[in-house]
Amino acid sequence: MNLTVNASDAMPQGGKLTVETQRLNVDEAYAQERPPLRPGQYVQLVVTDTGHGNGRRHEARIFEPFFFFHDQGVGKGTGLVWLRFMAS
Numbered sequence: 001m002n003l004t005v006n007a008s009d010a011m012p013q014g015g016k017l018t019v020e021t022q023r024l025n026v027d028e029a030y031a032q033e034r035p036p037l038r039p040g041q042y043v044q045l046v047v048t049d050t051g052h053g054n055g056r057r058h059e060a061r062i063f064e065p066f067f068f069f070h071d072q073g074v075g076k077g078t079g080l081v082w083l084r085f086m087a088s
Contacts, residue, residue, distance in 0.1 A: 003047055003080070010051025020046045036088075 007017050024044040031037045063084045 007047070007049040007051055010053070011049060015050035017049045018047070022046065 004017060004019070011017070022044050024042040026037060026039050026042060028039050031039045062080050
């Protein structure tokens with residue numbers, strides 16, 4: 001839910017938020033390129049929005065706890081951190 005709130009904050013003039021699931025068959029080659037992923041059947045969650053984005057300058061820090069892309073006091077700074085934790 002936090003991720004969708006963050007996406008909404010990135011679209012103050014409105015936009016489109018899409019949440020999709022799809023089956024993902026991970027083979028040995030794909031898994032080797034993405035440790036600690038293992039071969040097998042997975043469900044992939046894909047979330048996209050038409051917001052303004054955070055730019056390349058923030059990419060290296062997107063999973064840091066309490067790193068804010070926006071003004072302090074807006075949001076919690078934990079959305080992507082929790083997603084990474086849950087995916088691990």
